[in-house]
Amino acid sequence: xxxxxxxxxxxxxxxxxxxxxxxxxxxxxxxxxxxxxxxxxxxxxxxxxxxxxxxxxxxxxxxxxxxxxxxxxxxxxxxxxxxxxxxxxxxxxxxxxxxxxxxxxxxxxxxxx
Amino acid sequence: xxxxxxxxxxxxxxxxxxxxxxxxxxxxxxxxxxxxxxxxxxxxxxxxxxxxxxxxxxxxxxxxxxxxxxxxxxxxxxxxxxxxxxxxxxxxxxxxxxxxxxxxxxxxxxxxxxxxxxxxxxxxxxxxxxxxxxxxxxxxxxxxxx
Numbered sequence: 740x741x742x743x744x745x746x747x748x749x750x751x752x753x754x755x756x757x758x759x760x761x762x763x764x765x766x767x768x769x770x771x772x773x774x775x776x777x778x779x780x781x782x783x784x785x786x787x788x789x790x791x792x793x794x795x796x797x798x799x800x801x802x803x804x805x806x807x808x809x810x811x812x813x814x815x816x817x818x819x820x821x822x823x824x825x826x827x828x829x830x831x832x833x834x835x836x837x838x839x840x841x842x843x844x845x846x847x848x849x850x851x852x
Numbered sequence: 853x854x855x856x857x858x859x860x861x862x863x864x865x866x867x868x869x870x871x872x873x874x875x876x877x878x879x880x881x882x883x884x885x886x887x888x889x890x891x892x893x894x895x896x897x898x899x900x901x902x903x904x905x906x907x908x909x910x911x912x913x914x915x916x917x918x919x920x921x922x923x924x925x926x927x928x929x930x931x932x933x934x935x936x937x938x939x940x941x942x943x944x945x946x947x948x949x950x951x952x953x954x955x956x957x958x959x960x961x962x963x964x965x966x967x968x969x970x971x972x973x974x975x976x977x978x979x980x981x982x983x984x985x986x987x988x989x990x991x992x993x994x995x996x997x998x
Contacts, residue, residue: 755990758992820963
């Protein structure tokens with residue numbers, strides 16, 4: 740999450756918007772954003788509806804055995820089509836902004852010619 | 853037993869133990885850097901150096917007991933070192949990998965399922981808004997801070 744904030748200028752200059760989703764409430768998200776200095780959008784899915792729709796549910800892994808999201812990253816183009824997916828198998832290993840930038844460059848090439 | 857005070861300090865046991873302790877406690881630091889986060893090279897290196905020094909120290913303590921101290925505390929430090937290494941490996945190579953497989957996640961080339969959720973200010977935001985406003989959206993699902 741921090742690495743995406745660090746590379747946010749590079750991402751935004753290419754027109755890539757960063758959006759994070761978790762079970763945290765808007766209030767927690769607001770506080771965490773302030774505390775950690777994150778400026779991108781944080782969305783709340785406390786009822787794990789979207790997390791479930793994307794099949795990213797980690798059953799019982801949250802506080803007091805609640806359901807949370809497993810880490811996952813998607814790159815979605817301006818038509819709403821998924822261009823790149825990263826589903827980690829290790830909680831400590833997340834996608835890096837460089838991977839997103841690389842995926843973006845690769846999928847942009849045909850369009851920009 | 854009366855010669856105990858004249859025996860040499862078995863430094864290799866203590867330094868080895870400190871290396872193992874550093875390997876055990878330093879992952880939160882190394883997690884800041886992708887290379888040492890994705891695979892705990894730095895921590896394993898600490899454990900390796902610690903292990904070599906501990907073994908060396910034990911050889912001294914048991915091989916030349918008249919010269920070096922550390923038969924008892926050496927065994928204790930080595931056991932603690934092994935326990936720390938075992939716990940670290942268990943967490944990193946087992947616990948952190950208990951991520952459920954996601955066979956039904958949307959794939960490349962598919963349309964991303966639409967949704968509307970509250971942002972940090974309580975404002976409703978839908979994926980189509982986000983997609984319409986930029987060239988691309990990097991959607992990051994994470995476990996949460998709770």
